[in-house]
Amino acid sequence: MTTPLVRIDGVKKSFGKTVALHPLHLDIAEGEFVTFLGPSGCGKSTTLRVLGGFERPDEGRVILGGQDVTHLPPEKRPVNMVFQDYALFPHMTVRQNVSFGLELKGMGRGDIVRRADEIMAFLELDRFADRYPGQLSGGQRQRVALARALAPDPALLLLDEPLGALDAKLRGQVQQELKSIQRRTQKTFFFVTHDQEEALTMSDRIVVMKDGRIEQDGTPEELYFHPASRFVAEFIGETNLLSGEMRGVEDGRVVMDWNGHVLRGRAPAGVPRTGEPITASLRLERLGFFGDRPDTANAVQARVTSKTFLGSRMAVDLEVADAAGARLRAYVDTATGQGVGDAPVWLGWDADSLAVLRT
Incomplete structure (x- = not known):
């Protein structure tokens, strides 16, 4: 069997007396678009934060690319994250926002310019390179956030309800665009949402969470037509x-x-x-x-x-x-x-x- 890119091995997490994650076991293959779906408080965002290194599990291990990263901080993991509010720097241009993560990696100036130009062209942002976030539409800001996250070439991209701030019409357009980007980059996406239509539209695989446990794991078609519970x-x-x-x-x-x-x-x-x-x-x-x-x-x-x-x-x-x-x-x-x-x-x-x- 092919070694999974991500292995969540018996991860458990509690906050005080509240168990957010019961021992969780999950493998994610390279290039998969996996969505964690469930209501508020089901454990999906906690799983994402554990993968990103923002929360440390009480038990279990997180394996990324064959490496145990359970105790590594976020900046030491081959992972990047797109937040719901995008977290763009308003005083920086599109180019500066996209280049930010590359500068943190210590890349040379010439390499930063080449990589930023490459990812902006790929996401059709090159004509907005000198604009500031406040001069962009919601969909354009979404693409800038993706470009910034993809520029350092992470093995895994974490997306925490990144479409929640968009109106219904734009949200539908960006859903298709995001899936297209994932297919073209062949990156592994770990997407968190409470919107079942969004999950069905975009995912290769959906993991439905309830009370800190996996309720069902399968393709959109399997979960829709053959629900287990x-x-x-x-x-x-x-x-x-x-x-x-x-x-x-x-x-x-x-x-x-x-x-x-x-x-x-x-x-x-x-x-x-x-x-x-x-x-x-x-x-x-x-x-x-x-x-x-x-x-x-x-x-x-x-x-x-x-x-x-x-x-x-x-x-x-x-x-x-x-x-x-x-x-x-x-x-x-x-x-x-x-x-x-x-x-x-x-x-x-x-x-x-x-x-x-x-x-």
């Missing part, structure tokens, strides 16, 4: 939660009873015992609408109770027949939503779309 299912996007009873396993698929309907799904976090109460997640866009009973692993008949126009799609609320008032919500394209009337419809979805959750 109720927390992940509800924290990332919208979902239907179906509560029922475990019936058994057939052909590798979990079989559950849901209000008298037999449903088939998958169990990403492990197969429950027969007879146990279980809850499954079904994403709203996974439901298909049919005039007749579909040839899908799961099918129920339902009646539309309300529809909400959302522009490019519609949200459709339905009451399931013969299911003791059970309800489902679906996202469909506008044409499909407008075509659904008062008559009962069939809903169908495959087994891979139904994820049985760890409680």
Whole structure:
């Protein structure tokens, strides 16, 4: 196996009586864009600060590029950081801000000029080289902060909610730009956010944190469509939660009873015992609408109770027949939503779309 660029080996951190990080084990490969996602106080920023050397763990080790850096200060680590407020020097020009870290490394003047010119050209900042931060837009300041962090050529870049200060429209543009920069530089990015849409948009891999522990670790698609726990299912996007009873396993698929309907799904976090109460997640866009009973692993008949126009799609609320008032919500394209009337419809979805959750 390839040696990971970053290894977090049993790191634990407490502040007084509050445990911020329970023993944490995580490997990050070179060139990955890894996002730590979770609510405030879940431990994601503490992990970032431990990696950067701003906090020292109570237990465990931090390995970077095969070197134990647990007790090294920030300036001795091959790491750089981009803060939420960018922390640019307002009295310095773009060129001076970008050159600052290179000067701290003790590079010669000629090398500093060449490297600053190179990174500014790469991030299309060369025409702003003599401007001050106050003369730049939010997106331009973001790029200056990235240029300053990337100029010393760190092995790992830490980003602490760096898009939080941007408005919604600019934020979307910068998300795509940041991911493009990461791909072009092939640098390893460790990104911290509480915004699930941001994490899904940008990441190769998402680590969902809860109460100082890893709740689930996987690709955006895995976490969205195959959440392991109720927390992940509800924290990332919208979902239907179906509560029922475990019936058994057939052909590798979990079989559950849901209000008298037999449903088939998958169990990403492990197969429950027969007879146990279980809850499954079904994403709203996974439901298909049919005039007749579909040839899908799961099918129920339902009646539309309300529809909400959302522009490019519609949200459709339905009451399931013969299911003791059970309800489902679906996202469909506008044409499909407008075509659904008062008559009962069939809903169908495959087994891979139904994820049985760890409680």
